[in-house]
Amino acid sequence: MTERRGHLAEMARDEDSPELNHLFAEGRERHYSPGEHLITEGERTDYFYDILSGTVALARNGRDGRRQILAFMSARQILGASSxxxxxxxxxxxxxxxxxxYPRAALERALVTTPKFASNFRVVLTQILESAHDHVYTIGQRSAVERLASFLLYLRANQARFSTGGPREKSEHIELPMTRLDIADFLGLTIETVSRAFSALKKGNVIAFRDSHSCEILRIDRIRELGGRDDFTQHRGSA
Structure with a gap:
């Protein structure tokens, strides 16, 4: 039997069907360097991707050239599912x-013939929708510092929800693999405004930087106050 890897394998645990076996047999592991595209706008939706490691920015470009980052995706997330x-x-x-x-056609056949796998896959799609709602919340009617605080809560929940080894408890250590420009394009701000917001949180001893790609939340109560909520949803379990 073909080795099953990634989050899709978790969804199909203890399940077996010819269509499911064909799906995993058709899977091909690919590797991408920073700046390389996994998918491009207008490309046919013939494939979808189960991310094993690393961070991906999902974005949309406007006619005027401005970019809006829609999500930061990492291990145990599905990319490219489309209608x-x-x-x-x-x-x-x-x-x-x-x-x-994976070929999209193989996925669709496996979903039709393996009900439990299909049910687990729908849960994942619901999580993607909920993450999109979380993003809308982070940029809605809030100041720059408030958006950034909400963004840190968003990352904190997602890093626990989608950690490589499976869901874990939330941590005050926040990985920041994206650039300040990426964060700005996610929050609908300028890079200068994002830098000032980070400086304000650092000056207020709310966060501290350990290196250029991570920070520590020193006052989670203040981050929650600024973010306007206790936390974003964290789903437990394998699916």
Missing amino acids: TPSYPNLATALTPVSAVC
Whole structure:
């Protein structure tokens, strides 16, 4: 039997069907360098990706050239599931990324013939929708510092929800593999405003930087106060 890897394998645990076996047999592991695209806007939605490691920015470009980052995706997340014949978004590796690429047609056949697998897959799609709602919340009617605080809560929940080894408890250590420009394009701010917001949180001893790609939340109560909520949802379990 073909080795099953990644989050899709978790969803299919203890399940077996010819269509499911064909799906995993068709999976191909691919590796991407920072700046390389996994998918591009307008490309046919013939494949989808199960991210094994690294961070991917899912974005959409406007006619005026401005970019809106829609999500930061990492291990144990599914990229490219679409109801349209072509991808409306662009997915770019921010760090070295490994992902298993599967044919969309093989996935659809496996979903039809393996009900439990299909049920687990729907849960994952619901989580993607909920993460999109979280993003809308981070940029809605809030100041720059408040958006950034909400963003740190968003990352804190997602890093626990989608950690490589499976869901874990939340931590005050926040990985920041994206650039300040990426954060600005996610929050709908300028890079200068994002830098000032980080400086304000650091000056207030709310966060501290250990290096250029991570920070520590020193006062989670203050981050929650600024973010306007206790936390974002964290799903437990394998699916």
